[in-house]
Amino acid sequence: MLKDFIQFPWYIVTHPIEGFYDMKFEKKGRLTVALTFIGLMALVNIFGLLYTGFMVNHYNPFFMNSIMQIIYTIMPLLLFCIGNWSITTLVDGKGKFKEIVMVVGYAAFPYLIVTILNMVYSNFITPSEAAFYYFFRTFAYGIMLFLLFTGTMVIHEFTVKREMVTVILTLIAMAVIIFVALLFFSVIQQIQGFMYSIYKELTLRM
Amino acid sequence: MSRAKKAMLAFSMMFLLFITTMEAYATTYDTYIYSFWGRAMPSTAAYTPSRILRGADIGVEPFVELSDVAVLDGKIYLVDAGSNRVIICDHQWQMVKEIKTFGKDGGDSFNKPQGIFISQKDKIYVADSGNERILIFDENFDVIHEIRKPPSSFLEDLPFVPTKLAVDKADRIYVIAKGIYEGIIELDSGGAFNRFTGVNKVSVNPVDYFWKVIGTQKQKEQMALYIPTEFRNIDIDPTGFLYTISLPNKEELKTITKDPIKRINPKGEDVLRREGYVGVVGDIHVGTEKMTSFVDVVVDDSGRYSGLDATRGRIFTYDDDGNLLYIFGGLGNQMGTFTRPVALAYHGQDILVMDGTSNTITVFEPTAFGLHVNAATRHQYVGNYEEAASYWEKVNALDTNYDLAYVGIGKALYRNKQYKEACYYFKQGSQKEYYGMAYQKYRKEVLRRWFGPVMTLVILGILLGLLWRLFKRRGSRQC
Numbered sequence A: 001m002l003k004d005f006i007q008f009p010w011y012i013v014t015h016p017i018e019g020f021y022d023m024k025f026e027k028k029g030r031l032t033v034a035l036t037f038i039g040l041m042a043l044v045n046i047f048g049l050l051y052t053g054f055m056v057n058h059y060n061p062f063f064m065n066s067i068m069q070i071i072y073t074i075m076p077l078l079l080f081c082i083g084n085w086s087i088t089t090l091v092d093g094k095g096k097f098k099e100i101v102m103v104v105g106y107a108a109f110p111y112l113i114v115t116i117l118n119m120v121y122s123n124f125i126t127p128s129e130a131a132f133y134y135f136f137r138t139f140a141y142g143i144m145l146f147l148l149f150t151g152t153m154v155i156h157e158f159t160v161k162r163e164m165v166t167v168i169l170t171l172i173a174m175a176v177i178i179f180v181a182l183l184f185f186s187v188i189q190q191i192q193g194f195m196y197s198i199y200k201e202l203t204l205r206m
Numbered sequence B: 001m002s003r004a005k006k007a008m009l010a011f012s013m014m015f016l017l018f019i020t021t022m023e024a025y026a027t028t029y030d031t032y033i034y035s036f037w038g039r040a041m042p043s044t045a046a047y048t049p050s051r052i053l054r055g056a057d058i059g060v061e062p063f064v065e066l067s068d069v070a071v072l073d074g075k076i077y078l079v080d081a082g083s084n085r086v087i088i089c090d091h092q093w094q095m096v097k098e099i100k101t102f103g104k105d106g107g108d109s110f111n112k113p114q115g116i117f118i119s120q121k122d123k124i125y126v127a128d129s130g131n132e133r134i135l136i137f138d139e140n141f142d143v144i145h146e147i148r149k150p151p152s153s154f155l156e157d158l159p160f161v162p163t164k165l166a167v168d169k170a171d172r173i174y175v176i177a178k179g180i181y182e183g184i185i186e187l188d189s190g191g192a193f194n195r196f197t198g199v200n201k202v203s204v205n206p207v208d209y210f211w212k213v214i215g216t217q218k219q220k221e222q223m224a225l226y227i228p229t230e231f232r233n234i235d236i237d238p239t240g241f242l243y244t245i246s247l248p249n250k251e252e253l254k255t256i257t258k259d260p261i262k263r264i265n266p267k268g269e270d271v272l273r274r275e276g277y278v279g280v281v282g283d284i285h286v287g288t289e290k291m292t293s294f295v296d297v298v299v300d301d302s303g304r305y306s307g308l309d310a311t312r313g314r315i316f317t318y319d320d321d322g323n324l325l326y327i328f329g330g331l332g333n334q335m336g337t338f339t340r341p342v343a344l345a346y347h348g349q350d351i352l353v354m355d356g357t358s359n360t361i362t363v364f365e366p367t368a369f370g371l372h373v374n375a376a377t378r379h380q381y382v383g384n385y386e387e388a389a390s391y392w393e394k395v396n397a398l399d400t401n402y403d404l405a406y407v408g409i410g411k412a413l414y415r416n417k418q419y420k421e422a423c424y425y426f427k428q429g430s431q432k433e434y435y436g437m438a439y440q441k442y443r444k445e446v447l448r449r450w451f452g453p454v455m456t457l458v459i460l461g462i463l464l465g466l467l468w469r470l471f472k473r474r475g476s477r478q479c
Helices: A002-014 A016-025 A031-051 A066-090 A097-122 A127-156 A160-205 B003-024 B206-214 B217-222 B368-382 B385-398 B403-415 B419-428 B432-478
Strands: B032-034 B040-042 B047-053 B066-072 B075-080 B085-089 B095-099 B115-118 B124-128 B133-137 B143-147 B162-167 B173-177 B184-187 B193-197 B231-236 B242-246 B261-264 B294-299 B305-309 B314-318 B324-329 B341-347 B350-355 B360-366
Touching (some): A002 A016, A002 A097, A002 A127, A016 A127, A031 A066, A031 A097, A066 A097, A066 A127, A097 A127, A127 A160, B032 B324, B047 B324, B066 B115, B066 B350, B075 B115, B115 B162, B162 B231, B173 B231, B231 B294, B242 B294, B305 B341, B324 B368, B368 B385, B368 B403, B385 B403, B403 B432, B419 B432
Antiparallel strands (some): B032 B040, B085 B095, B124 B133, B133 B143, B173 B184, B184 B193, B231 B242, B305 B314, B341 B350
16 A cells, blocks of 8 residues: 555656656556546645635635536546547557556656645745745646656657657647537537427427 | 414514615615625625705706716805806705806806816816806805916817816816817916826727738728827815826727726826725626726715716725725616716715716715725724724624725734734735735744744754663663
């Protein structure tokens, strides 16, 4: 338990290349752990809205919506997984979808730790110290992105240059997915409206 | 008494009570205030309409088209542009004087006067717009002076149509005239032109500028001219600062006017404080609806000022920091609403609103809540934070959604060095800046209190640890 949830993730943070290598080839990581971290990330984001210190909390609790917050957290990550997987299959990436999800999960680990500590810290700051809070927040995102980068690089067995190209392509793929999804939804809506009007027509004629 | 009768009695008592409470705070609209988050929150009514006055109530012929109202020392001066007269009432709304003719043998009269101002020296200034002049009367309403078009280059071929005016302590006259874009005309006491002040800056958006640069001469002519916005109304506070209303230009009608209310210092700069949670713009989030367009502004000696909105007939009142105090009024045909509000005045604690179409003057009197807010604002303005806090507490009891009351109480606590409590109140009032200040002090106190004991414990722990190791070594040696 401790080994799975603390020790190995910490090893990944301190030695990203070797850590992810072990995850892929030594089967050290576990999918449940990765998914737990993603779930915790959503939870931490929800708590962050409510319990971040008053000085730096610019969120109106009136509009608080936990469900939406979970979606806001999980959707981008899922989108990244799908986008990355679809691109890397085209450019001969060696990673499986499961491994991409695991990379995302383990990359969320340092983000979790920094964000929780930062949340506690933010309750004891004055306006002049708000800069520290914002720095730590940026740092949390930065380290997560860095781990995502190295993680995908290792599991797909890419060089750095190739990985960079893949990341850009992944971003484009994500945009395309969003576009198609929106298109799909609007078409579905149109069809639904059409069907409903036919139904109405029929019921009124009967 | 049977049970049924008792029940009936109880019920009718309740009904009566309900009726009376309804009577006490009868407004035909919901009063609201904008919270820190910019949400319109229901708020206790600060002012309720108490009287509606028509010509007959004052004892004069019916009003035809009211245009302006001014108050000084309880005396009320009404201008009726429709019937070319000025009516003076005492504070009981009894007509003291009605001026239709004046000058030599009463041979002179007004022509569509639009504005009036009473200076501190009891001189009466009337903008006689139709006759293109400003008239100055003494307290007996004899003409002292008549100011025609100032001999200056700026009005070469334009008629001089003064609409609104204000006069400072040195008898300088600030005039708003039709079709003048250069700003407010400042005249000296003799009526000679001094300068323009408080020019509204022109803002050009870059896209339009680009088209202007590449467009041909003909296209340029078809484009809208960029001219500064006109001024619409003016008032002056006891310190000689001008409070002005800018007319929104066509571009801005689509969006919220930037700074419709300005406070202009002697250098001609806008120095209005806008520290409130929402800007001094009237209604925010109007969406696709028409935005607030102020027509009149009035300021008192405690820094409190009100703007009258013609779009929705609401009166927005702010304190000297630019915090929104309360909103009331509306458009309609019921008591407390207007058809076409044109002018606004403070009359003691009351607020008078003049309607130019239904030709009525609505007197709004403050409720207990309004009185407390006004008193607290006044005390805060002169720096009696303790006194202000006592009133803010009363306000808070009447309306727990009122952010300013929390902040006011917090300020007094902060000055009392009760930082922890101040923190609580600033947090309730969403005042981050003050909260930060109070919290810093509170944190320092806590750290000072606990530094000694905690450090003692830490040092003791280190010493014990060292001793422990020493003993351990000795023990191991003996083994």
